[in-house]
Amino acid sequence: MFDTFNKDSKKDTLYVSLYKHIKKMIKENKYQEGQKLPSKRRLAEDLHISPLTVEAAYQQLIAEGYVYAIEKKGYYVDEQIELVESHKKNIKFKSQNDAEVVPEYQYAFRTNVVDTSLFPNTTWARLSREVLSENHHEMLNVTHPQGVLMLRKEIAKYLELYRGMNVSEEQIIIGSGSSSLISILIELLGRDKHYAIENPGYSKNYALYKGNDVRLSLISLDDSGIKIDDLIQSNAEIVHITPSHQFPMGIVMPIQRRIELLNWSNRFIGRYIIEDDYDSEFRFQGKPIPALQGFYENDQVIYMNTFARTLAPSFRMSYMVLPLKLLPRYHQIMTYHGCTVPNSEQYIMYKFMHGGFFERHINRMRNQYRQKIELILKMVENYPNVRLKGYDAGLHFLMEIETNDTEASLIEKVAQHHIYVTGLSSYDHKIHSSHSNPTLVIGYSGIKKEEIEQSISALFQSINISKS
């Protein structure tokens, strides 16, 4: 039985080879159920190996359930259950590579990227080194489910200074991206609740709420943002808005609409506003508009923001501020969610904020973005058929184009010239309403300043837009 056993196999240690050999014999029914295996001593002698090696192989077979031992009697082959044929289909996928997701465009007007050359790499690397050497123990241990306390305190300070909010670290939850936080929120608020989002709006949020199987209403916008009457009529209880720079319309919600929204949420207990404050750091004229969360005394606003836009998308660090009244329920569910952001990143981010680097970085980025916008505005002056909207804030704007082409055919032409851009209608999740003119959503944060003019020129050329 063991003549085919090759004890000089180079691949495995001796006991592993033996265990594999016996396993194979059992699987091929050379040893049948209930059959006694040779004793350890006997097999060791036969194979000229140590009884300890046989012992190790038998133990592994026992652990895996192929063999059982009866004390003082020996080793027996255990019951072998036949495997029912599998339904496996041979689905084959072409091999992936990371580049596939970000195909090579000449210019990509994406709304979810940053110019990586502007990242304060030296500072970040230095702070990382500090964290790795100083905070060894804290860095490795279990994090508070809401995130590292020092970072939460720093965020609270930042929100007070720059967003006019008054929050305590106990209200802040740090998570690995807005989608993680929204999932927690839906569990917190209830999957039986009725949610509403802006339309047109951020497609990922649409998909995320849909994926969470909640009732979802799409609320239209006017020039001030989400329409209150439509919101009331929808009977939604929770509304997710982007007041600082509506995505994709670029609307900065004026104070009246903000108050109307707060009044809407105040009217019934259980109504909440999710204030998605992304891009609020990048307002190019005047001061940022204070967050809804900090308006008067209210406890119905769930504030949310991300470091993906201010640092880099790869950081996967977002946070939300919960109303006090949601905290008791959150404390019940927080332990099994845990904090999804590595401690090390949180400690580095703490140092980055505490040392004033974050503020400096934002100011620097704001200037860079402002310069880019100004370059674009100046260029566009010469193109009578092009009109820009929503460029006062944020990292994208709308480009309305007077043309006989449809939006879809414009996008196609642009793509043929290896330029990536999306059309406004792709963010409209109802039956696509026809906008007066084709409108492109231009994300300019990923385009280097030196390339701004060429990239816009290339875009115009691709769709035959000419100067006056």
Place this chain on the structure above:
Amino acid sequence: MFDTFNKDSKKDTLYVSLYKHIKKMIKENKYQEGQKLPSKRRLAEDLHISPLTVEAAYQQLIAEGYVYAIEKKGYYVDEQIELVESHKKNIKFKSQNDAEVVPEYQYAFRTNVVDTSLFPNTTWARLSREVLSENHHEMLNVTHPQGVLMLRKEIAKYLELYRGMNVSEEQIIIGSGSSSLISILIELLGRDKHYAIENPGYSKNYALYKGNDVRLSLISLDDSGIKIDDLIQSNAEIVHITPSHQFPMGIVMPIQRRIELLNWSNRFIGRYIIEDDYDSEFRFQGKPIPALQGFYENDQVIYMNTFARTLAPSFRMSYMVLPLKLLPRYHQIMTYHGCTVPNSEQYIMYKFMHGGFFERHINRMRNQYRQKIELILKMVENYPNVRLKGYDAGLHFLMEIETNDTEASLIEKVAQHHIYVTGLSSYDHKIHSSHSNPTLVIGYSGIKKEEIEQSISALFQSINISKS
């Protein structure tokens, strides 16, 4: 009206002071709706400031919606909407600190910690520096939703070598912890499906499935793990198991039960096994038992594992391997979930695995843990009323104690001596079945080797267990 305006306020820039002053006046109704504000030139002359400063303040007021401009006429106070009184209750929480979550125990037999002194800090820090300096651009850019390709390839290689699996990087999804991955899985498989978990079992998983509002059955265990008959009778379609080292019972599932489970999943299309392979790296006798996922040809096993146990809980890096037939549906939902782990950590982890450090670290930890277990086993020999179970693998075992005390009263006594330990019944999510004897779940991974003997002695003393 402007006599109270103090242009020498040190706190703000001049335009901000002015804007705040006017805003306050509007809020206090000193300026009423529709009322015209002084012209820019006029106000500038009155206050002896630059007209540009007034312009900036007015623009901010316009942006926030307090004021509107009529071209060539001037600036007017906009409609002021009154804020409805808030439902805000004054809920107050005591201030948090990170230590609260991990209270100071003399010894804590936790199942979710590691001995941080064993972490290969120097290597990790060096690899971090390398990533920060070499992979600057890749580190900052948007990650593939499934995670960094190089790391996925490395994981696939590891799984083939150590877990007997045959997977492609295209099946691997990296996420920030098992709970994130389970949430994605539930969306992928369907919230209308019927799930089953082991009972007793991991409390976080119980809470997680419950929190996701899915139908959940609790399946009892016998000596080989989950009971197949009970699983069949439950009519569940998806079962989540821990075959390498059942939590908390410590059962290593034998081959027969594994095949029975595979047969169960093969019987109907749409049945899946979630193989939670945590702790499989830490088998102290013989080779690790091959994963279910790699058994014969099957496409019904969703494999899941984490680096939280092998590196440190704070890393928040887990991964799962999807069956090929689930990939098309996953590709539909992956973009809006995105990858929840920072790129930098993924690149460091890639280098850690690729350089052989991961393997070395696991071997080192396995030896450490084995030594700890041996110390404990040797100690316990002298205590006739104590019996250990499930210590062949994994970072916890069961300690059955022959006593007239109840489990609850044992736990309480232990806690009074500043020792943290949990009882087996706290993982039983049905009506607590009475185990023959009180049983403690001893997580020993967070106890330093030098303290193993003192800590177990202290535990025994606290409950008056004495030597023979």
